[in-house]
Amino acid sequence: MLIPKPLKKGDKVAVISLSNGIIGEPYCAHTKETGLARLRRFGLDPVFTENALKGTEYILANPQARAADLKAAFLDDSIKAVITAIGGVETFRTFPYLMEDEGFKEAVRSHPKLFLGFSDTTHNHFMFHRLGLQTYYGQAFMCDIAELSGEMLPYSEAQFESLFAPYHGRRITPADTWYSERTDFSPAALGTKPLSHKETRGYELLQGSPVFEGELLGGCIDSMGEMLLSDALEQLGDLIAPACELVAGLADDFRRQSEIIRRYEIFPRADEWKGKIFFAETSEEAPPPEVLRRYLEAFKAEGIFANVSGIIVGKPIDEKYYEEYKDIWREAVNDPELPILYNVNFGHATPRAILPYGAAARADANKQEIVLL
Numbered sequence: 001m002l003i004p005k006p007l008k009k010g011d012k013v014a015v016i017s018l019s020n021g022i023i024g025e026p027y028c029a030h031t032k033e034t035g036l037a038r039l040r041r042f043g044l045d046p047v048f049t050e051n052a053l054k055g056t057e058y059i060l061a062n063p064q065a066r067a068a069d070l071k072a073a074f075l076d077d078s079i080k081a082v083i084t085a086i087g088g089v090e091t092f093r094t095f096p097y098l099m100e101d102e103g104f105k106e107a108v109r110s111h112p113k114l115f116l117g118f119s120d121t122t123h124n125h126f127m128f129h130r131l132g133l134q135t136y137y138g139q140a141f142m143c144d145i146a147e148l149s150g151e152m153l154p155y156s157e158a159q160f161e162s163l164f165a166p167y168h169g170r171r172i173t174p175a176d177t178w179y180s181e182r183t184d185f186s187p188a189a190l191g192t193k194p195l196s197h198k199e200t201r202g203y204e205l206l207q208g209s210p211v212f213e214g215e216l217l218g219g220c221i222d223s224m225g226e227m228l229l230s231d232a233l234e235q236l237g238d239l240i241a242p243a244c245e246l247v248a249g250l251a252d253d254f255r256r257q258s259e260i261i262r263r264y265e266i267f268p269r270a271d272e273w274k275g276k277i278f279f280a281e282t283s284e285e286a287p288p289p290e291v292l293r294r295y296l297e298a299f300k301a302e303g304i305f306a307n308v309s310g311i312i313v314g315k316p317i318d319e320k321y322y323e324e325y326k327d328i329w330r331e332a333v334n335d336p337e338l339p340i341l342y343n344v345n346f347g348h349a350t351p352r353a354i355l356p357y358g359a360a361a362r363a364d365a366n367k368q369e370i371v372l373l
Helices: 026-041 056-061 063-075 091-099 102-110 119-131 141-145 154-164 221-228 232-240 251-255 257-263 289-302 322-333
Strands: 012-016 045-048 079-084 114-117 177-179 196-198 204-207 211-220 276-281 310-314 340-344 360-364 369-372
Touching (some): 026 141, 056 063, 063 091, 091 102, 091 119, 091 257, 114 119, 119 211, 119 221, 141 154, 204 322, 211 221, 221 276, 221 289, 310 322
Parallel strands (some): 012 045, 012 079, 079 114, 276 310, 310 340
Antiparallel strands (some): 177 196, 204 340, 211 360, 360 369
């Protein structure tokens, strides 16, 4: 596996829109400027890729432009990291322009660099995993770096700062505080803090040994489930409701998502999950328990649960379905010996840890820690 170098002061970092182009909309100008200023305070030199700021309709209509941005970023030796602006629902449409481009694949191998994102970016992480590059799951420019409260959330900030050093030996422990999802992202929200809650549960061991080890592999449950299910359009529901003719015209692409995923071998094969720790978290849509069950059944059919050494599950956003999800996990896995560690701070619920793909890790429920080995 190609291991990117940690960040250092003075590094140029590129912000890219791989799925949703909202960062380019005028009503997000305050978010854009907040994020740029914060990256500069970290000592970094932020730039946007050529098409990143062209807005939602352009980004949606032009997956080839998004792919070109990613290739250009990897070909540019002055760029040391690529940070996704935000998630979305259809970055998979870039795959034909990337996985059939030998120049892009060679650029990844010859110019490895740090790649950070979460949610729909799970698709991109799996693509890079297939190409042999270690990437980082857990934060995005708009959601974390551009946090509107005036500073990054302390736990998330410490996690971002960890990118400036090798991850070996880093301990990921429960956050003291978790936050409700914001409902106001307008300029009026600048300087306001999200509603906070004291963390009372910590990491919960649902079943199995309290200590387990393996290499980290996983992502957003909704995204991974949609990769495997041919009726992804039905699962996405209101996310891709026809707000415009262009979105309505993507229906066939969404129905073909699993075909595209299989064609380019994006989703890891059953044998590639052997001995891994499967990390998984639900999106901001908070899928109902029975939708979660369907996703987990797809993972089981794919051979994930029969091969992994353990599972770590992210805190549900706003703790919605907190107890119901626990039951679904136990029932769907249907193997009481397989360890499941629940309520870990990564994914859509804030604050967010950062997980390196392929990193050897030891989860310890007794010590309330995940150690990157």
